[in-house]
Amino acid sequence: MTAPASSDTILLIEDTPSLQMIYAAALGRAGFAVAACGTAAEGMAAFRRHKSTVVLLDLMLPDRSGLDVMHDLLAAQPQTRVIVITANGSINKAVEMMRAGAHEFLVKPFDDQRLIAAVENARKALRHSPADPKGPADSSVPAPFIGQSRAMRAVYAKIGSVARSMASVFITGESGTGKELCAEAVHQQSARAAGPFIALNCGAIPVDLLESEVFGHLRGSFTGAISDKLGAAAAADGGTLFLDEICEMDLNLQTKLLRFLQTSTITPVGATKPRKVDVRIICATNRNPLEEVRRGRFREDLYYRLHVVPIHLPPLRERDDDVNEIAERLVVQMAREEGRDFVGIAPRVRDLFRSLPWPGNVRQLINVLRNVVVLHDGPMVTADMLPPDLLGDRPVPVAHNGERPALTLGDLTGRTLAEIERIVIEDALIRHGDSIPRAARELDVSASTLYRKRDAWDKAKRPQ
Amino acid sequence: MPAIDPAILAQLFAMGGDSLRVALCAQLREDFTRLHGAVASADATEAARATHEVKGLAGTVGALRLAELARRLDSMGADLAAEARLVLVAGLRSEIDSVLQALTMTEGSFCA
Numbered sequence: 001m002t003a004p005a006s007s008d009t010i011l012l013i014e015d016t017p018s019l020q021m022i023y024a025a026a027l028g029r030a031g032f033a034v035a036a037c038g039t040a041a042e043g044m045a046a047f048r049r050h051k052s053t054v055v056l057l058d059l060m061l062p063d064r065s066g067l068d069v070m071h072d073l074l075a076a077q078p079q080t081r082v083i084v085i086t087a088n089g090s091i092n093k094a095v096e097m098m099r100a101g102a103h104e105f106l107v108k109p110f111d112d113q114r115l116i117a118a119v120e121n122a123r124k125a126l127r128h129s130p131a132d133p134k135g136p137a138d139s140s141v142p143a144p145f146i147g148q149s150r151a152m153r154a155v156y157a158k159i160g161s162v163a164r165s166m167a168s169v170f171i172t173g174e175s176g177t178g179k180e181l182c183a184e185a186v187h188q189q190s191a192r193a194a195g196p197f198i199a200l201n202c203g204a205i206p207v208d209l210l211e212s213e214v215f216g217h218l219r220g221s222f223t224g225a226i227s228d229k230l231g232a233a234a235a236a237d238g239g240t241l242f243l244d245e246i247c248e249m250d251l252n253l254q255t256k257l258l259r260f261l262q263t264s265t266i267t268p269v270g271a272t273k274p275r276k277v278d279v280r281i282i283c284a285t286n287r288n289p290l291e292e293v294r295r296g297r298f299r300e301d302l303y304y305r306l307h308v309v310p311i312h313l314p315p316l317r318e319r320d321d322d323v324n325e326i327a328e329r330l331v332v333q334m335a336r337e338e339g340r341d342f343v344g345i346a347p348r349v350r351d352l353f354r355s356l357p358w359p360g361n362v363r364q365l366i367n368v369l370r371n372v373v374v375l376h377d378g379p380m381v382t383a384d385m386l387p388p389d390l391l392g393d394r395p396v397p398v399a400h401n402g403e404r405p406a407l408t409l410g411d412l413t414g415r416t417l418a419e420i421e422r423i424v425i426e427d428a429l430i431r432h433g434d435s436i437p438r439a440a441r442e443l444d445v446s447a448s449t450l451y452r453k454r455d456a457w458d459k460a461k462r463p464q
Numbered sequence: 465m466p467a468i469d470p471a472i473l474a475q476l477f478a479m480g481g482d483s484l485r486v487a488l489c490a491q492l493r494e495d496f497t498r499l500h501g502a503v504a505s506a507d508a509t510e511a512a513r514a515t516h517e518v519k520g521l522a523g524t525v526g527a528l529r530l531a532e533l534a535r536r537l538d539s540m541g542a543d544l545a546a547e548a549r550l551v552l553v554a555g556l557r558s559e560i561d562s563v564l565q566a567l568t569m570t571e572g573s574f575c576a
Contacts (some may be wrong), residue, residue: 016521017513018491025479025488060516087538109523109531112479341480377483 005426009033009328010119011052013043013069013262014085015061019108023056023085025379026112028335028343033328034117036344047073049321051148052080054122056115059086059097068098073320081122142185145178146329147322148460151314155182158368162309163189166394168261171284173313175435176363179284180244182313186282187240200232203245203437203447206455210448211253212269214243221270233266237277245281245437246306247292248447254299261305281306286437316358316365323353327369331381334373346399349381355416357374359435422457425450465529465537467562472526473570489571492525493564500560503537511553512541518556522563530559 014020015038024034037043040061047055053162055073059066076421081103086093094105103125104118126193142159145152162169163186173180180199183264187197212222216231233241243249249257259265261281265274283306285292292298316323335342345353358364368390369381376385405430415423425443427452433436436454440447477485499521502514516540522531537544537552544552 014496016517018488018495019521019524021484021488021491022476022479022524029479037482060513087523108520111475190569339481341484377481379480379484379487 002115008053008123009035009050009325011043011047011050011055012036013038013040013055013059013061013066015039016058018436019058019218021379023115024343026340027119027428028332028341028379029112030116030119031332031336032341033325033332034344040069042068042347043069043237044072047076051077053077053082053126054083054119056083056085056119057085059088059093059370068385070097070100071103078127081126083118083122091235128138143360144181144188145185147319147342148325149314149318149320149322152322155311155313157358158309158311159185160189162186162311164191165309166280167308168280168306169282170289170308170310171282172289172310173284173286173312174315174359174361175286175438176361177288177315178362179345180314182311183240183244183282183284187242187280190280192239192280196236197240197242198232198236199242199244201244202441203248204451206448206452210250211256214253215256215266215268217269218271221268223294229268231266231268233260233277233279234268234275236279238279240280240282243281243283245285245447247285247287247289247298248320248437248440250446250448251299254302258299258302258305261302287441316361317356321354323356323358323365324350326365327353327381330366330369331373334369335378340373340377341382342373344380346380346382348383349386424452425453465540467527467529467559467566468570469526469528475521476525486571489567492521493567493571495521496564500557500564503556503560512538515556518560527559527563527566530556530563533559 010032012020012023012027012034014023014036020036021039024036035046035052037046040063043055043057043061046052048336057066057070057073061069066084066086067194070084073080077126082101083104083106084102085106085108087108097105103122106114106118141148141152142156145156160184169183169186171182173179183199184197187193200213202210212229212231214231214233216229216234219227243257263274264278265276267274289298289303289307293300293303324345327350330346331342334340336434353365360367368387371387372381372385425439426440428442429436432442436450437447440450443450476488480488499518500515503511503518505511507515515534519531519534520537522528533552533556537549537556540552568573
């Protein structure tokens with residue numbers, strides 16, 4: 001069974017709950033995301049939400065005739081492929097439905113193979129349809145993005161435009177919005193796609209090692225340099241270098257990066273001669289880069305050098321129903337990986353997902369779904385399966401939820417300065433879901449400072 | 465001939481793991497219980513609609529005798545005399561009872 005090529009959600013409108021469950025399980029098992037509805041009204045609402053291009057439609061619905069629903073579906077989106085499912089197998093009925101625009105007519109009972117074949121045929125027909133110049137609704141979504149919201153469509157268009165040029169791209173957006181995916185999408189759509197894509201997180205590497213990580217070093221150039229090291233810039237020669245959390249980069253190294261951008265040459269630590277490299281730079285930050293310039297933490301000349309084409313990734317809460325489209329796709333995928341039976345998300349959970357602030361964005365959604373899939377079994381994700389801290393308005397894990405009281409001055413009294421520093425830092429890390437960059441921002445120190453401190457605490461814990 | 469063809473039911477259960485099997489079994493019992501009442505409704509439209517629903521559902525889950533009874537009643541529709549309809553509906557309901565019993569036994573075998 002081939003997996004669906006497009007991210008389109010199959011809409012299933014069937015009023016018998018057990019049949020709905022059977023069809024959804026068969027489709028989910030074949031890798032399709034399914035939105036299942038039991039009435040015409042629910043079906044039309046889901047159709048507007050998902051803009052599904054393949055619809056499985058029962059002819060006899062409690063609130064309207066399936067034929068009327070099909071007319072509305074085709075009027076709203078003529079390229080829609082409607083597969084009619086009915087227990088009435090008369091030839092007259094089949095002819096009537098095909099004349100009205102049905103793509104296929106399935107007579108109950110039918111087995112899962114027949115159902116999957118019908119859906120796959122409908123999708124194939126969509127791809128080859130001359131009547132649909134745009135193709136399936138999500139054909140312009142660069143892999144592996146999911147979502148059709150207006151905000152993301154603008155992002156996809158920008159990725160498509162900028163990919164063809166050599167211009168530097170500066171990606172901004174909250175943590176977990178997919179900045180690295182965006183950088184990869186630009187690389188994949190560019191003429192450099194066959195070349196390497198090298199990603200480096202400037203906030204995750206101690207400041208004294210970062211220069212060597214970016215530009216490389218020669219053996220013996222400093223204590224511990226036991227062999228030559230190819231830096232990220234040289235490794236990306238002919239391709240793309242992605243510098244994540246660029247605002248965490250030390251000011252001295254920013255100067256060297258600027259020189260590299262101006263001359264397209266690198267000088268590894270300990271080398272005497274520069275080396276020419278052909279690299280496209282994409283960088284990203286979850287901070288406001290201009291604000292960092294104003295505060296003197298980011299070089300203005302480097303900012304203007306890098307900030308040629310900005311792409312801002314919207315937070316998940318501003319992406320309309322993308323949260324549910326992503327959740328539907330991922331839950332089926334995770335269920336396959338974990339040997340579970342999930343086929344979709346219950347309507348109440350969909351409403352809840354739309355209303356949550358998602359401070360950790362898609363990364364948080366992925367964690368929530370993984371938690372659900374590992375700890376529960378399907379077929380639908382229901383509200384009682386969700387981690388209790390999700391309903392709070394803090395990033396996961398929530399710190400002050402009763403299990404861990406808020407830090408007070410009394411907690412610090414009688415402690416040494418070093419102990420107080422550690423308590424405050426650890427408290428900030430817990431409140432920010434263990435995100436060092438976010439905790440660093442709150443504490444107004446560089447992320448590398450926190451990485452260094454945590455490494456020191458870890459070392460102190462290990463037996464000598 | 466059993467009320468539900470075990471091979472067809474097994475194929476459906478094979479689409480997922482234990483949780484799907486349990487959820488589906490419970491849903492089937494719920495649906496057939498609802499339809500058991502609805503096929504005998506005094507409202508002719510509701511009764512016809514329920515019979516049609518039984519036809520599709522029974523065939524899908526391998527309740528082949530029930531599917532055939534529902535097909536017969538569904539195809540005769542309004543042409544059927546009231547007495548004859550009563551007889552056929554009684555047969556249909558009795559067969560739904562057998563299907564429900566088979567489902568209960570199947571459910572019991574999960575827990576065994």
